[in-house]
Amino acid sequence: xxxxxxxxxxxxxxxxxxxxxxLREKGEVGEIVGIGRGADNLRRGVELGVIDRYExxxxxxxxxxxxxxxxxxxCTIPGITAAIAPFLTPGAIVxxxxxxxxxxxxxxxxxxxxxxxxxxxxxxAGTEKSGVDASFSTLYKGKRCIITPTxxxxxxxxEKVTRMWQLAGSEVVLMDPVKHDKVVAAxxxxxxxxxxxxxxxxxxxxxxxxxxxxxxxxxxxxxxxxASSDPVMWRDIAxxxxxxxLEMMDFFSGRYAELRRLVAAGDGAGLEEFFTxxxxxxxxxx
Amino acid sequence: xxxxxxxxxxxxxxxxxxxxxxLREKGEVGEIVGIGRGADNLRRGVELGVIDRYExxxxxxxxxxxxxxxxxxxCTIPGITAAIAPFLTPGAIVxxxxxxxxxxxxxxxxxxxxxxxxxxxxxxAGTEKSGVDASFSTLYKGKRCIITPTxxxxxxxxEKVTRMWQLAGSEVVLMDPVKHDKVVAAxxxxxxxxxxxxxxxxxxxxxxxxxxxxxxxxxxxxxxxxASSDPVMWRDIAxxxxxxxLEMMDFFSGRYAELRRLVAAGDGAGLEEFFTxxxxxxxxxx
Numbered sequence: 001x002x003x004x005x006x007x008x009x010x011x012x013x014x015x016x017x018x019x020x021x022x023l024r025e026k027g028e029v030g031e032i033v034g035i036g037r038g039a040d041n042l043r044r045g046v047e048l049g050v051i052d053r054y055e056x057x058x059x060x061x062x063x064x065x066x067x068x069x070x071x072x073x074x075c076t077i078p079g080i081t082a083a084i085a086p087f088l089t090p091g092a093i094v095x096x097x098x099x100x101x102x103x104x105x106x107x108x109x110x111x112x113x114x115x116x117x118x119x120x121x122x123x124x125a126g127t128e129k130s131g132v133d134a135s136f137s138t139l140y141k142g143k144r145c146i147i148t149p150t151x152x153x154x155x156x157x158x159e160k161v162t163r164m165w166q167l168a169g170s171e172v173v174l175m176d177p178v179k180h181d182k183v184v185a186a187x188x189x190x191x192x193x194x195x196x197x198x199x200x201x202x203x204x205x206x207x208x209x210x211x212x213x214x215x216x217x218x219x220x221x222x223x224x225x226x227a228s229s230d231p232v233m234w235r236d237i238a239x240x241x242x243x244x245x246l247e248m249m250d251f252f253s254g255r256y257a258e259l260r261r262l263v264a265a266g267d268g269a270g271l272e273e274f275f276t277x278x279x280x281x282x283x284x285x286x
Numbered sequence: 287x288x289x290x291x292x293x294x295x296x297x298x299x300x301x302x303x304x305x306x307x308x309l310r311e312k313g314e315v316g317e318i319v320g321i322g323r324g325a326d327n328l329r330r331g332v333e334l335g336v337i338d339r340y341e342x343x344x345x346x347x348x349x350x351x352x353x354x355x356x357x358x359x360x361c362t363i364p365g366i367t368a369a370i371a372p373f374l375t376p377g378a379i380v381x382x383x384x385x386x387x388x389x390x391x392x393x394x395x396x397x398x399x400x401x402x403x404x405x406x407x408x409x410x411a412g413t414e415k416s417g418v419d420a421s422f423s424t425l426y427k428g429k430r431c432i433i434t435p436t437x438x439x440x441x442x443x444x445e446k447v448t449r450m451w452q453l454a455g456s457e458v459v460l461m462d463p464v465k466h467d468k469v470v471a472a473x474x475x476x477x478x479x480x481x482x483x484x485x486x487x488x489x490x491x492x493x494x495x496x497x498x499x500x501x502x503x504x505x506x507x508x509x510x511x512x513a514s515s516d517p518v519m520w521r522d523i524a525x526x527x528x529x530x531x532l533e534m535m536d537f538f539s540g541r542y543a544e545l546r547r548l549v550a551a552g553d554g555a556g557l558e559e560f561f562t563x564x565x566x567x568x569x570x571x572x
Contacts, residue, residue: 124503144503173501183498186488191505193549194484196564197542202472203567205537212469213571215459217410217430219481220473222508224568231561238549238557249546251491256483256542260535263479263524271524275517278482281489282510285499 003028003163008065010035010058010080012045014127015097016071017135020050022168025137035061045132059087067164070096075236078107081118090115093157095164097123099184100240101148101177109152117157120148120177122184123170128229141169146184148177185244190252192234193245195226289314289449294351296321296344296366298331300413301383302357303421306336308454311423321347331418345373353450356382361522364393367404376401379443381450383409385470386526387434387463395438403443406434406463408470409456414515427455432470434463471530476538478520479531481512 009016012034023029034042034051035058042054055061062068062084070077077098098104105120112118125143127134145165149158162172203213238245262270293309295302298320309315320328320337321344328340341347348354348370356363363384384390391406398404411429413420431451435444448458489499524531548556
């Protein structure tokens with residue numbers, strides 16, 4: 001018997017489509033219903049065999065589903081969850097793929113009708129592409145998926161969501177939503193804020209007689225790649241995880257000010273210590 | 287006839303060794319003399335055919351060379367150039383591979399005896415490895431090499447150094463030393479300062495009940511790679527290019543403060559504009 005009888009996916013793109021593909025590949029899902037607004041993308045999803053059928057109306061789409069995966073942009077998740085809640089089948093589990101968790105879990109958990117359960121999730125995987133055509137069944141293989149239960153979470157629902165991501169190939173980590181938001185603020189959101197600032201620094205710089213961007217090479221190219229991520233998505237992440245992002249941005253400012261002071265003072269020993277510390281941190285995670 | 291009759295290389299590592307290899311491969315050098323302190327590395331250079339022979343004494347090593355390449359750490363270049371100057375053969379050209387140019391060119395140009403010429407250079411290429419074993423003949427292929435003549439530079443010497451790097455496969459760009467230092471401060475030194483600060487931020491962070499470094503993924507891994515570069519080399523670069531590095535660090539601080547303000551204010555339109563600007567800068571260089 002498959003883990004899921006009917007899976008409803010809101011947002012059949014890279015994230016939603018890839019989960020559909022792997023669960024189907026593993027024979028762990030009966031039927032997959034895609035829900036979204038773009039008919040072309042949904043038809044393409046059927047053509048590719050990623051979904052079996054589709055609905056444009058969210059309430060209609062989730063009917064009879066025992067698992068609902070909300071894979072839409074982070075700021076739309078609470079609204080969509082509110083819209084589908086009245087149409088959920090008793091026992092249904094709703095989970096999401098949003099990269100911010102406290103706001104989403106706080107908003108969505110209380111929306112569930114009796115007997116239905118919301119479990120927040122965040123698969124840490126992605127590429128720069130989007131749409132169902134970009135989806136592939138190994139997207140989650142070997143990646144981490146953070147699931148963020150609360151004291152109110154249903155045990156059985158938590159276990160089923162955990163199992164689903166393990167079947168997708170992910171290493172599941174349980175974490176409370178507030179801690180999740182701090183962790184991703186540090187390892188993902190802050191690096192993006194820094195990369196965007198850095199690329200704008202070099203692009204805006206007018207202290208030479210020509211634009212110096214054209215000399216970019218090596219390390220700087222890595223930053224420009226990160227800083228070309230979707231501006232709308234990152235706007236929403238910065239807004240939704242504002243508290244943790246600001247905390248980490250300020251923590252960075254402290255380190256950066258320390259380094260500036262060492263450079264200004266010509267403090268060779270201090271600089272070497274500062275740079276060596278980074279290298280040791282890297283070695284600690286290799 | 288080869289471009290160079292006798293090439294003396296001070297520092298037979300990745301940078302020096304790779305130049306030796308490609309010039310020999312192209313048949314553009316008669317004899318190659320390696321100069322350095324580490325006998326094992328130099329013997330290995332002979333074994334590999336990278337150099338023909340070696341000397342430990344710099345003065346002895348440069349005798350009879352028409353081209354001298356100083357490929358030692360950036361802070362040692364002026365001292366080494368002072369040490370070899372009295373032993374140069376009339377007509378000899380001395381060039382270097384240091385990633386900071388104003389201080390080096392200002393120091394080295396006046397050291398040249400009559401008829402000898404110093405031309406500053408900076409091949410923008412490298413890997414994380416070092417030593418002659420890490421050298422390979424295609425290191426410079428398709429990479430940029432910035433050469434920094436001054437109004438006092440000898441035309442013929444400039445042309446010969448330019449030709450040498452073109453033979454190595456590089457695209458040569460001429461730039462005055464001050465501008466060079468600003469450009470590399472922006473596209474290379476600042477990204478390193480930012481990456482080191484970012485890794486230390488995440489590593490130092492103690493606001494969770496465990497070290498969050500272990501969750502690092504994706505974008506953050508790119509930063510940790512940059513931030514694992516040699517601490518001593520980066521100490522020296524930060525010290526030698528202090529003025530330009532501080533200017534760029536402060537310019538970054540302005541952008542970063544702008545972004546922090548937008549996040550704190552929850553200014554969605556401003557955030558989207560800030561992130562879109564980065565993406566446009568990236569597109570302008572692709």
